Amino acid sequence: MTKLSCSASNCANNNKKYCCISSIxxxxxxxxxSEETCCSSFREKNDAFTNCTTEPNPSVNIACKAENCIHNSDKKCYAESIHIAGQSAYNDVETECSTFSCGY
Structure with a gap:
């Protein structure tokens, strides 16, 4: 499984720079x-809502629709590790897969 780190600290799925869901x-x-990609699993965190009921998970399944990325094979990410950027994101379009690498 791909190791994922995430700087979208305003995401309800983020805990200690890792995701608390099994796939994104x-x-x-x-x-x-990379600016043309985003994590559509992003959910804005607020005081009343968080998805982090489980421990942070550095390894998650990543479904990827970025067809031009060299790490994408059959709509799955096969990079050893990726980083989702979006330090001050408040919605999914303000995030990006900073590991994206165009292969066409």
Missing amino acids: DVTGNSAVN
Whole structure:
């Protein structure tokens, strides 16, 4: 499984820079750079809501729709590790897969 780190600290799924869900979805069907990708699993954290009922998980399944990425094979990410960026994100389009690497 791919190791995932995440700087989207305002995400309800983020705990200690790791995800608390078993899989995420990265979108960006025709992306040619990381800014054109995003983590569609992002959910804004607020005082009343968090998904972090489990321990942070550094290894998660990553469904990837960024077809031009060299790490994508059959809509799954096969990079050894990735980073989801979005330090001050308040919605999914303010995040990105900073590991994205265009292969076309």
